[in-house]
Each structure stands twice: as structure tokens, then as C-alpha cells.
Amino acid sequence: MTRSLARIGAVLLIAASAAAFTACASTPAADPSNAPTGAAPAPTSPAPTAGPGATPTAAPDCTTIIPASVVAGFQKLGWTFKSEALRIDGVEVTGGIQCTWGDYTTATDHVQIFGWAPITPTAASTAQADLLASGWKREDAATGVYLTESAATAIATDDQGFGLTYLFGDGFVKYADTKQGLLLVQWPPAS
Template sequence: MTRSFARIGAVLLIAGSAAIFTACASTPSADPSNAQTGDVPAPTSPAPTAGPGASPTPDPDCTTIIPASVVAEFQKVGWSFKSEALRVDGVEITGGIQCTWGDYTTATDHVQIFGWAPITPTAATTAQTDLIAAGWKREDAPAGVYLTENASTAIATDDQGYGLTYLFGDGFVKYADTKQGLLLVQWPPAG
């Protein structure tokens, strides 16, 4: 399958720039009965984190785990999302979300996938072990542990050859259709 990287690249470039400036497996199985489609509401600023007198941080959703500027760009090109629970090697991670953004008015493989979930150290170790056993490649980095699908079986990859990729950090797991896409997953919101 061929993907239109011009449009996707432009969105990533804009979002990547926004992220930089604001910062100065198997493939998870989809269960259509649990998927939700969303008309994209106007982007809003992330809710503040809980503190004295503040409201608790809301649950992550498809319009809050990525920057509002990216949501606005997706809206501009007519994209909406489908959401479902985040799964790692078929195991649902409680409290997580996976969002597939695309143009659902037509059959297409031009989509972007983003996910986030809280995860315990034990569950993270188990998930990593299962993914490695399924042929995923492990890479340790200061940000955490990256696990990416085997490049020889990936449908699409980023400029560095990464396809579907998880990032296991301190108490969380992020997921995107490329390693570069992980830069856009920004949850919980900065306080």
C-alpha cells in the first residue's frame, strides 16, 4: 500500500515544530464493537493537572493526547477519529486510548495512529517481553524503551525506518504508527 506522505509529512512537520517550541505486538487488534467515531470538536487548551483547588486531569481522549494545533490541522483536511482501548500484543491496557485519525468519508489507508495508557512496571515488562517474542525490535533510550515492529513486515515506515512503535516510559506507554509520530503524543498535559 502506498501512503501519501506529503500531507502526513506536512502535519508532522507542523506538529513537530509546535512540540519543539512548547517543550524549549503484534499490531494491536481492533474490536469494531468498541470503536468510537468522533466528529472533531474545536481544539481547546489542555486541562490543568490536579493541584490545590484545581480539578483533576480529565481522561485522555483523541483531541487531548496530541497538540491542539495537530487536531486543528486534521480538522482542516477533513479528518476525524475512531477511538478504542489501547492494546499491547492484544492485551487491553486499562485507562488507555488508541486513536486512528483519517478521512472516514472514503476508503483509504491514509491514517495516523496515536495512543497512550498508564501502565505498571510489571505490566510494562510483560508487554515488552511479549512484543520481543513476536519479533519486535527493542531500543533503550533516555526517554524509555522503544519497541518497533519488524521493518521487513511494516506496511509503512518513517524516514528512519520505524513503523508501528511503542514507547514505554515511567508509568506510561505511548503508541504511534511511526517512531516520529510518538513526538506528538503529549499526555498528561503539562501543569
């Protein structure tokens, strides 16, 4: 089964619409008594800011590794998240998180997956070798090393044929259900 371009485009359209809306209006405070389980918690303090190369002051979570406008768009759809440790080929990456956003009120495979973790060069090399040995495809780029599952076994792919994909960069690894989805993973948050 293939994920349609319309779904990916809809998520990006939601993100853009939410960003434009939040630029023009203030958001009323959420009533925590009405928040669904797994919903993004209302911030209790200002979000941390970090410039390039700076260490973030808070740990990454499912509401901070993707833009706030995307989180708002998911919440508007009634989506919540489930979080767990980020794993690469079954091995947990310390300090990482994997978030699966979707409508958990119904049985569906219509979800979005995002992840991020700090990683050492040695651990990154080992993880990449393990993924390659498992049949994943490697692509070197200016942004880092992409490893994606084989298109022949992928449940869903983007318009370029990429399914589940890792991006190994300088001291970090990102993860998403498609290569295009990696564009939404942003940690540390932009200042």
C-alpha cells in the same frame, strides 16, 4: 507500501502552521450542529492543566493526547477519529486509548495512529517480553524503551525504518504508527 516523508512532514507542517495561526488569532466557537460524527467535541470547560508528575484531572481522549494544533490541522483536512482501547499484543491496557485519525468518507489507508496508557512496571515488562517474542525490535534510549514492529513486515515506516512503535516510559506507554509520530503524543497535557 511505504509512508512517504512528505506525509509525515505535512502533518508536522500543519501542526506548526496551526500553532502559529492560533498564537495570532482567536478561534471562533464551533457550531455543534455542523460537527461530523467522530469529530472533536467543542470544549465545554477549560482544558485541564498539569505540571510534570501531576495527575491529570480528565481522562485522555483523541483530542487531548496530541497537541490542539495537530487536532485543528486534522479537522481542517476534514479528518475525524475513531477511538478504542489501547492494546499491546492483543491485551487491553486499562485506562488507555488508541486514536486513528483519517478521512472516513473514503476508503483509504492514509491514517495517523496515536495512543497512550498508564502502565505498571510489571505490565510493561510483560508487554515488552510479548512484543519481543512476536518479532518486534527493542531500542533502549534515555526517554524509555522503544519497541517497533519488524521493518520486513511493516506496512508503513518513517525515514528511520520504524513502523508501529511503542514507547515505554516511567508509568506510561505511548503508541504511534511510526517512531516519529510518538513525538506528537503528549499526556498529561503541557501546562
